Each structure stands twice: as C-alpha cells, then as structure tokens.
Amino acid sequence: MKRKLLFILAFVLAASLLTVMIVNAQDGQPRIPTDDEVNAVAKKLYCPVCPNTPLDVCETQACKDWRAQIRDQLAAGWSEQQILDYFVQQYGERVLGEPQRSGFTSMVWVLPLIAVLSGIVIVWQVLRSWRLKRAEQVSSEISTPNSSDRISKELQALVEKELQKFD
Amino acid sequence: MISEIGLIALSIAFLFSVYGTIGSAYGGLRNRPAWVESSRNASLLVFPLLSLSVLVVVYNLYVLDLSQAYVADVASRAMSTFLRVTALWGGQQGSILFWAWIMSGFVAIVLLRKWERDRELIPYVIAVSMLTTTFFVGVVVFITNPFARLWHVPGAADLTTSVFQPINAMPYIPEDGQGLNPLLRHFGMIGHPPTTYIGFTGFVIPFAFAMAALITGKSQEDEWIRTSRRWTLVAWIFLTIGLILGGRWAYDVLGWGGFWGWDPVENAMFMPWLTGTAFLHSVMMTEKRGMLKRWNMVLIILTYALTVFGTFITRTGVISSVHAFSKSALGPAFFIFIGLTFIGSLSLLFSRWDALKTEHQLESFFSREAAFVLQNMLFLAITFAVFWGTVFPLLSELFTGTKITVGPPYFQKVTGPLFFALVLLMGIAPLFAWRKQAAHSLGRAMLLPLAASLGITAIWGYSHRMHPAPIFGLWLVSFVLLTILTEFWKGVRARMQGRGENLFLALSRLIGRNHRRYGGYVIHLGVVMIALGVIGDAYFKQETQGTLTAGQSLTVAGYSLRFEGLNSYPGTDGREVIEADTTLFQNGQAVRQLKPRRDFFIVQEQPVTVPAVYATAGTDVYILLLGWQDDGRSATFKIYINSLINWVWAGGVIMMLGTLVAAWPPRDGQKETTYQLRPQVFGPQPSTGD
C-alpha cells in the first residue's frame, strides 16, 4: 500500500515538474529580463531629461527608474516596439535617438540626400565646363602646328595644292 | 592689488585693440601709412598686455586667492597645483581670456613676420584680425571678467559677482572654492581646450588674409594663398589633436565605452575640421595648376564661419548639449558677432565675385584635378549633413513645436557611405596623374593592392560570417593601406635599385626629398588606422551587464570577469573611492586583476565612474562598476568589448607625425616652388580685377 502511494506521489511530482517545464518553455521569455535585454531596448532611447544621453548609459535616478520600467514591461511580455511606442507617447518624440521618417522630421533625412545628388550634378557640370573651356582654348590657337587637326579642310586643301606647285 | 594690475592690463589691451582695428582700417582706406604703422604697434602690444592678465589669473589660481570669484568657481583646496593652474581654461571667464590671448599671439606673429612682404594687404589683415580680438577682449572685460569678486548685497538672496563694489555691499570670501568639475580632471581635458582654441583661433589669420585680398582686390595673387596654407596647416593639426584628445577624454571618463557621440558641441568642432581639410587639399590644386582660387576663398570663409558658429553654440547653449557651459549675457553679444561675420564676409565675397574668376582647363575627367573636385564635394556634403543634423532639432521645434533628438543613428547612416567614398578616393587619387591619367597605368598601379585586399577580405569574411557592411569596411581599409604602402615601396625601390641605397636610407631620403607628398601619405595612413578603429567601434562592439556576488562571473565573447570583493578608501583631490576587485579571464586563463571604481567628490557632490581597462592592440576590455549593495556583498558590472579601438589613438599619433613631416621646412637649396606645372594659357591673360 505504501509503495503504491509512493509511486502515485512520484508520478504526481514528475507530472507537475514536466508541466512546469513545458509551461516555462512556452513562455518564450525568462521571468526576470536580464540587464542586457533591458539595455538592448534602452539603447534605442534617449534620456527624456538629460540632453543627448542614451538611456542605457545614463546614471541618474530618473534613468534608473525608466530602465526598471522597461524591465517590468519586458517581463509583462511587451515587445520592443510596444515599449518604444509607449515611451514616445509618454515623453515625446525626443526620446527616440533616430528621427522618424514621417512628417516634418523626414526632412532631416531627405535634405542630405538632395545635397549629395545636387553635389554630384554640380561636380559633373563644373568639370564638363572646364573640359569644354579647354577645348575652346585649344581651338583658338592659330599658330602652332600641333593644332593642325583644327584647321579647316579648305585651308588644308589650299596649302596642299600650293605645296604641290613647289615640287 | 595684483588683480588690479591684471584688470588694468586687460582694459588697456581692449583700448589698444579698438585703436588697432579702427586705425588700420582708416590707414588702409585713406592710404595713410603712419596710421597703419601705429595701429600695428598698438596691436603688437595687445599680446604682452594680455599675457600679463593671464599671468595674474594663473597667479591667483596658484595662491588660491578666494576673494576672486573665478578662483572660487574653478579651484578648491583639494586640487593639486597643476590642476589649479590649468583651471585657467576650466571656466567660462578664463577660457575666453585664454582664447583672446592666443589670438593676440597669432596676430603678433603675423605682424612681426609679414610686415615687409604683404604691404598692401597688411592694413586690412590687422583690421579684420583685430576686430575679432576686440570682440573677444571686450567680452572678457565687460561680460565675463575673470577679475570679478563676490559681494554680499544686503537684501539679496544670492551673492553678486561684479568687478566693482556694488553700493552697500560687503566683500565675500568663501572658505573654499567649488573646484573644477571632477569630470574635467583628466589629461585629455587638460589638453583639449588649449589645442582646440589654437586650432580655432588659428583660422582667423587666413580668414583675415582672405578678407584683405578681397578688399584690396589682390585676390588673384598667390601670396595670400601661400600664407593661408601654412596657417591653415598649423590650425588644422591643432584642431585634429583637440578632436582626438576630446575623444580620448570621453572614452576614459564618461563611461559609456565610446569616444564620439555626435553631440552638437562635438559636431561644432568637427565641421571646421572638415572644411579645413578640404581647403588644405584644394589649395594644392591652386599651387599646382592655378585653379580653384574662388573656391579657396569660399572654403576659408566657410571654415572660419564654422569656427565662429561652433564657439557660439558651445558657449550659449542655443542647441541643447551635454557640454554645458554656464549661460550668461554672452549670448546676444556672440550673436551680433556671428551675424556681422557671416553677412560681412558674404557681402565682400560677392562684391568681388567676378574678379576672382580664373581660367580653368581640364583635360580629362580621369585626372587628379577631377579627383580633387570630387573630394571637395564629398567633404562639403558631409559637412552639410552634420550641420543639418545639428540644427534640425531647433528647426523642428520652431516649425512643429515638438522637440526631437537627432542622434548617432542619423549621423552614422548619412555620413557613413560618404566617408566610405572619401576614404576610397583617398586611396585612389594619389595614383592619378595631373591633367590626364591613362587608364592602363592606373589599372597597373591598383592591381596588386586590389587583388591582395580582396584576398584578405575574402579569407577573413569566410572565417567570420557576418553582416556585409563591416566586410566592405575592412576591404576598404586593407585596400587603401596597401595603395599607400605601394606608393612608398615604389619610391623606395627606385632609390634602392637606382642608387644602391639600403632600405632605411632610401626611405628617409625619399621622404626628405618630398616632405609634403610623403608626409601627406603618412597622414593618410593615420586616417586609415582611425577608419579601422571606427569600423570596430561601429560593428564589432559587444557588451554585457550583470549583478554578481563574490565569486560569481560575468561572461562575454570569450572573456570572463570574476568579482572578488569591494573596498572603500579616501582618495586624492577630495574624493571617496569605492573600488571593486575583479579578475579577468580570457578563454579560461586569468589575464589581469582589474579594479573598476566609482569616485565620489565630496565638495561637488558628484560621482565619477572610472573604468578599468585591459588594453591590447586588437581590443579593449572595458569594465565599469555601476552599482553595489551597501553591505558590499554584490555589485553590478558592465563590460564593453571594444574591438580595434586602439587603432583610433594610434592613427591620431600617426596623423600628427605625418603633419610634422609634411610641414617640415624644406632644406636649404630646395626652392619651394609655387607652380610645378605651368598652366597652359593660350588665349588672352585673365585680367586682375581692381
């Protein structure tokens, strides 16, 4: 009788252990997020109070509170995007390190692109105009024999004819 | 008593500056040499007068004269003598005095050396440079005076700072000074302001020459260009050193494992460096081919305007930044100054626009000239991107009312590809000939470096599978490195074969015969090393954080840190130190005992986290003590694995060496020629404007 009880007890224990393991495996996320997981999210945010300080390195009490909040949110199963959106809603757009690509803020991305493209165009135009000026200069020579390929065919023919007369 | 002397010297210096500005302008415009001469003398005297003032401030700091408001602000009993004296540039008042002093020194050098050679330009050079000096000295005298004292005015809650005694006020002498912000007590921060200020103020001189050339209409002549180039090189190298020291300080002290944060104040320093570098290169085009004179003028004005802009946003806090100087009435004064500078130089430039025209001839798109033009465009594009990202938050707040942060992700994404193209060009362009480069000879020159670099990258990429971006970066670094080394090798080999010299003799003679070229190559080598460090910082950094009890370890990337215990003891400079004993293991082997710590400065009530670093050529293992339990049983650590970071500092040193080589004056007998290739002008000569 005792042995049977023992067996049942062992079975129940094993079953519950198995259940716990299965449940844990299905969780996908550990109960308490590690510091690294918190920092991975905090890296994308900036301290809402101190200027230009990323949230994962800021040492003030406020930043510690915010990182604790991220930890709680991760533990509750929030995704990174959800946490970022929450921070933006609560504290304003300045908490994002990378400016958004919509609205007025998109101008910060667009203008450098336009600048580079116009730069390439300007460089092309400038170099081309220098190249053409060079061609113009060369063609305006009249005396050096090197520019024979620019002398008109008529003159060439004339000179040839006259030279032949001297033969 | 002594302070009074300093104050009087300062005030006389101001008067002399004003006279120097007005007198030289009048003398130049009305062609009165006597006025110019006396203005020159007055301007020369400003430097010794300001030196006296500076000495007085240093003396006050040395003896810790706490009746002086400035001393009470930046010094304290606990600070060492060295720190106290270098606190001269630790606060707003002292640093502007320091700036004005350096500027007056540069003006004095120009006036002593150039007096005879540039007779026509000198009046306006004095006028422009003394106008700037007058402004800065004026700010020191009237707004942020280092000789002000503290007073207690009856009825007021706070102390009043003033040079002269307010009515009914009693002088107030504190027991001890505030002391320098503990974050600033580091060799990098000691060296950073002087080098940066020398860099910034150095650009005033070429700017003054450019303005003088525009005013007198002598902008076609080369003299101002040659003078500008030398001064710009000096200013540039100091600015480079200042940037690197600033980065080193940030790395050692600020405790976030990085060295460049794209903060507005950092960008403010970086932009003039970019345009200054562009200028150093485009001026080569002018010297060799007589081209780009107008563009050089634009670049010098832009560089100077950016230094003024930089100092404006640093000292007034217009754009929010971590580098906060204390705000004061400086803002409006500085604003008027930059307004005048921008509008004045722009107007002058456009009034002489046509006179600056030069005949440009390009034989081929495939030439060094074209490469230089492309390079300048890239530098300007990067400068614009950085400028835009820096001022955009202000713009956004003005137009939409929301504050935004433009942080490193923006700057990295936008300037990254541009820097890639620039470094690539840096490797290829020296292989291009002036006028026209034959494709086959270029191909021959590039073949070996290209093949070798592709090979190295392929092998490396195969053994470390990863994101493609750093692979491109590593290819770039190896390719450019090989092209530079090939250039050296070609020259050395020619000498070894042709003259039978051994390797070292050939190398030193090679460099000795052509300082500028090979010095330039060495500088490029430094840039490649820095590029390597930047790639490592951007792509290969790893980190981890965790809380440990004694005996536990934190692991990352093959390294393991074991926490042993905590100590606490009083340190130097008035601080309380909490230190952690740790052992670092690499692949199971104990390599180092490290002691990361946190210092708490009692007077300022400020903590400073001091990292413990295990540095090797390839990597820094950077350990921070973030927190601990009061009973000392557990502590929180952060470990950064900073790959390749030391290449940044090494690259900086190489850049400095290269600049020394490039700037070394040519040996006697070697003529420094302006034109080595004569431009072929066939048509009518361009007329010099008047």
Next chain:
Amino acid sequence: MQLDQDQNWEKRMADIETKISSTPLIVEEPGLNTTQPQRKWKTGGIPLAFVLVLGLLGLLAWGLKKAQAGPVDSGLAPDFSLTGFDGRTVTLSELRGQVVIINFWASWCPPCREEAAYLEQTWRKYKDRGVVFIGVDYVDTDKEALAYIQEFDITYINGPDIGTRISQAYNIKGVPETFYVDKKGQLRGVHIGPLKAPELDQKIEELLAEPDPGN
C-alpha cells in the same frame, strides 16, 4: 631668270595671302556660351545665399531667446487638460473664478520632496476656499510616482504630463516649479525651487483677496 622667279614668288605669296584671308581659318565650334550659365548662377545664387544665411541667423536668434527665456510668468496661463493617476480629469480653463496653483514635480527630484508635505498641508487648508492645486508629474514612471504620492499622502489631483506638452507650454527649466494663476486665469508669477512656509500661504491669500471676475 632669278628676278622673274622672285617676282613670281612675290605674286604667288600675295595670291596665297588673299586666298588665306578669305578662307575660313578654323572650324567654327558650336556656340560655347560659357558665360551665360555663369551669369544665371550669379544672379540666382547670391540672393539665395543671403536668404539662407539670414534664415540661419533668424533661427539662431529664436533659439537663443528660447534658451535664455525663463518659465512663463505672465499673461494668460496656457490651457491644458490633465488626467490624474486616480482617473479624474481637470481642465485649467474650467477653473475660472478660482485660484489655481500648478506644481511641476517628479519622483526622482530630491528638492521636490522637500516641499511635498508643505504643499499638501496648504492644499488641505485652502481647498474649501476656492483654491485648486494641480500637480503635474514631469517625465516620471507611474510606479515611482504613485509611491511618491502615497508616501506624502497627497490628495490633490496629480497626473503625468503626457508627451511633455504642458511642461513645454510653461517652458519649465527644471523641477520643482510652481505657477500661480489668479481667478481670471492670468499667470501671476512662478516660484522656482522648493517652496518654504509661509511663501505659498502668502501668495494664496494675496490672490484670494482679489475680487471675483464677473461672469
């Protein structure tokens, strides 16, 4: 013979010269008008450059003014709606006729703690006399904020400043800052830093003594 040849030669040369002068010497290049585009650049470029520079200066001037400006302390108090931690809402413009004390605070701010008890005490003293206290929680975490409220047993309405809109409207430079709004809705000053007795009492008495605005 020689002379003939020479004369012939001269004539020949003269012949050739006439022919040369009437023959086009060079091939006409298609019109390279490099000056025209440059003029276009110049007349367009200069005003544009000035406009940009003036624009930049204007932007900097605005930024400077903003950076040096302190908190708003006069004029109509900027209106806002605040949802408290306990769910109640309050809108400033609906409080006309009452004296309003707006206090900006945060749980991570040590000086705020110094004045918290005094604020709550003063609130309890004046709450039935037509004075409203509003606590605006500046960039804080809910957990810490609620702990703070519980610690000091604060009963007046406190809520988070969503998106920092209210703080920006009042241009606060830090916390704590306390704004005084009179019965007509006008700002009558700001106190920067922690309040100490009896500063707040005095100010409230002063504002309460003013006549009620007509409807």
